[in-house]
Amino acid sequence: MLQLNCIREHRQEVIDRLAIKNFQGEQIIQNIVDLDDKRRETQKQLDDIQAQGNQAAREIGILLKSGKKEEAGLLKEKTTRFKEQSKELEIAFESVKKELDDLLVRVPNLPHASVPPGKTSEDNLVVLQEGDIVPVAATAVPHWDLAIKYDLIDFNTGNKIAGSGFPLYKGKGARLQRALINFFLEEALKAGYHEVQPPYVVNAASAYATGQLPDKDAQMYYAGLDDLYLIPTAEVPVTNIYRDMILRSQDLPLKNVAYSACFRREAGSYGKDVRGLNRLHQFDKVEIVQIAHPDKSYEILELMREYVSGLIRKLELPFRVLKLCGGDLSFTSALTYDMEVWSSAQGRWLEVSSISNFETFQSNRLKLRYKDGTGKTHLAHTLNGSALALPRIVAALLENFQTPEGILIPKALVPYTGFDRIGYNF
């Protein structure tokens, strides 16, 4: 959520920058400013009435103490007027505030100055590409066939147990998953991240604070009986650790890493995008989350990008880094890098990580602040990134490293898998 002061003070700039996200903000910003004016005016009136009421109550107390019952009685009669008025004003104030809030939550975050213009993913900027992109060989087998060939993943049984998008990993397939999770966690520890294991469900307040609610509730599984949401990413519970907190600036940045299963309804997805491991309802992911000082957050974003690049390099996968254009940027993000690995049998790029700086957009809802040297409080910046999401990494590993002798496991991963290839008899 944007800060009201920012909207008031840089109104035209806000509108212009929202336009980069293809968000027409003129009307809504106008309404927000008008409502805020009304809010302040109403509050002033309410405060005045309440001040008078408070004053009278104090005087009555003093009168009663000194035994002047009659005078106190007279004053009491007068104060009923205050009560009625303040009741009315309070209702008006609450209603203006709610109206204002409903508008504010509909305004997306402002894109960073460096965000390229554009409407769709076609307009994203390739900022880096590494590794050899081999053309699809005639003999190349896509991962969903390899998974069956080597008995790694059983999509049909997953279907039977839960439904499509819930695969059953088996044997070396399951062990590869476990190895990747451990590899990613250990790497994060080496990079100074603090490991946490969050709940896999969150309440509405948490989902609201990181921006999943109110707009993206259709994406989350919802356990209505208990009013809980299954997490679409560990970002939600991990960032919410710091909800309603005031940190000390010397403690920043805070670096957390968490493995979690992630649950996404993915309503409306179809076709080749959902084939095999490309898009699932449940998947594993290791997520890094940082709480940063505003002066350092973009520096940190670059470090996170470099860190994730390093992970992919260790897995020896060709990859590229995209800077998302305004139109492709998420509602909450100010700047996002997407990391994509090359899938040599599908002949396409697969997104395996998304690294974003949310600046104060989340922390404003989270009420996540820090105290500076002079004792003043400011909103902190929040950042997060996948490091990494497993299924598409698995897809790329299977496809890129398939040989007649089986699938070769990258060296860095072997200590975690305990095997260096996946074949018929290995």
Added chain:
RNA sequence: GGAGAGAUGGCAGAGUGGUCGAUUGCGGCGGUCUUGAAAACCGUUGACCUGCAAGGGUCCGGGGGUUCGAAUCCCUCUCUCUCCGCCA
């Protein structure tokens, strides 16, 4: 699931109708002392809204009510703890 107790500032813990935004202790910060540190002593120490400021207002788990006046009384929800039951 049943019974009971509770929720107050970073933490501990007073406060049961009237200048209480809240006694006190610890912690934090600043200072005195010290070569330095500890100890001791002195001072200071919540958040938010509004206002140029002075000031005003809100917040004692959330919501509602009683009252001129609520941290304090009533209702309700949520959560925590103890005991019993069940159970990985």
